[in-house]
Amino acid sequence: MESLRKLIQVIATLLTNGYFLFPQTKNIYQGPLKLLCSPGLNCYSCPASTTYCPIGAIQQILLGVRFSFESGSYFFSSYVVGTIGLIGTLSGRITCGWLCPFGLLQELLYKIPIGKKREVPYVLRYLKYFMLIAFVFLFPLLLTNDWGMGKPWFCKYVCPAGTLEAGIPMLLLQPDLRATLGFLFYNKLFWMFIFLIWSVVTSRPFCKTTCPLGAFYGAFNKISFIKLELVKANCTECGACAKVCPMGIQFNKDEGSAECIMCMRCMKDACQFGAIQLTYGGSSLSAQQRISKNNTV
């Protein structure tokens, strides 16, 4: 299951970053695929990016919402929020575990056998909700300059994916841009290195503490069509699920947790008793579960 997940993560990364002509054009992809939403966090100013980043798009629309309304266009990011809302309602946070390029990068860094592996303090996990509400929605909308324009706060001051996938490559492709470097870039570079180094000793620190897209998808984990469910009758509370969880949760004590990225390691690699099952719209998708049910009848 882990090999399959890794393969899907790599394919998703290649599909959302599949424009390989950028070394020749020295520019980003400008084709019609950019109408499609990248399900994971993937900067659309990355030269190879083929899709748009929902977090970037929401901020870009909200920061200019006054101009849109004045010109008679009712753009308030309903198309983008509607898209990620549909993804979240259908599949919860499964995108984080299976499709997000930045999630894959953090997982690969965590495999480096350096230093003692540590967990993040639980209180830091609430920061991502602040990022989503304040940095993605409220600040771009409400904190405006004299002309009524806001700023893309999360992209501009925090997003390490943007620095890694777009900032650094664009500086290499277009050397003229280097003359404009200042505090803004060095601040973003600082956060990028913090998260990359942190990923070596902690599993998915950005997903746990800062990712606004993960915070959004996580809100649907309890009600999404695809989800992991606990079969209480089979659970022995052995705690094996907690030992393999990359997000540091114990599934039997926190079923439907907003932290769960549905990587399914607990179900496939840890639980020996069929206590965790994958369901779609209330029906079990887990063959193992169906087999054990049939055996008991």
Place this chain on the structure above:
Amino acid sequence: MKKNTKNTRLRFATLLPLIVFLALFLFGVNAGEPQRVLEQAWNICLDCIGIG
């Protein structure tokens, strides 16, 4: 009986946001927001990547 009630509630809790987000999506499409998103995505957002 209790399980059925819980399942019905869960299905409603899933369907309601699904309908809301579908309506939002369709409203955005009808308002022409995809074109706006496309225009944004075709340009390099220097602000977004920490340059400028």
